[in-house]
Amino acid sequence: MTRDALIGATPVAAISDWRYFAVALAATSVVLVLTNRQTSDSKLRSAMEEVRIRAARAVRFDRIAVVADALTLGLFAVSGTLKALDYHLPVFQAALLGTVTATGGGVLRDVLVNEVPLVLQRELYAVPAFLGGLLFAEIERHGFVVQGYPASVVSVFLTAAVRLVAVWKDWHAPRPGAVA
Numbered sequence: 001m002t003r004d005a006l007i008g009a010t011p012v013a014a015i016s017d018w019r020y021f022a023v024a025l026a027a028t029s030v031v032l033v034l035t036n037r038q039t040s041d042s043k044l045r046s047a048m049e050e051v052r053i054r055a056a057r058a059v060r061f062d063r064i065a066v067v068a069d070a071l072t073l074g075l076f077a078v079s080g081t082l083k084a085l086d087y088h089l090p091v092f093q094a095a096l097l098g099t100v101t102a103t104g105g106g107v108l109r110d111v112l113v114n115e116v117p118l119v120l121q122r123e124l125y126a127v128p129a130f131l132g133g134l135l136f137a138e139i140e141r142h143g144f145v146v147q148g149y150p151a152s153v154v155s156v157f158l159t160a161a162v163r164l165v166a167v168w169k170d171w172h173a174p175r176p177g178a179v180a
Helices: 002-007 018-034 047-086 091-112 126-141 149-169
Strands: none
Touching: 002 047, 002 091, 047 091, 047 126, 047 149, 091 126, 126 149
């Protein structure tokens, strides 16, 4: 919505197209079904067994969540960049708006669950989104592909790969004031 308001695309797509609401509703339903955790009433399980099971589920869910978040980061970076390019913005500005699109949803998600947004931490979150958006904008602007699908796929996977490698290798942005 911020991106659309910045480029003058009114009314913003999120409220003018029913499909956005339908996708959000479907995704919420899937998450609720997949994460429904039932508490066992069995007296046979010890408290330690319950803790072990919950910890294993949490780790497995966290890995899935990180991969899903990296892929959606790439998808939103590309879609935001494409919309900015459709409004004839230059490559750099289009990539910046793609980054705003990609990180905005994560910021909202983190705020709603009372966490500090990843983009405001030392995590490499906005950088992969910007790189993916920049690659997509450059490929699209120079017409290296037809219809944008190969550019989209490559850009989404670049974004996701950089984000996942950053998580895996524990790469972080420098702290403010740490760079001389």
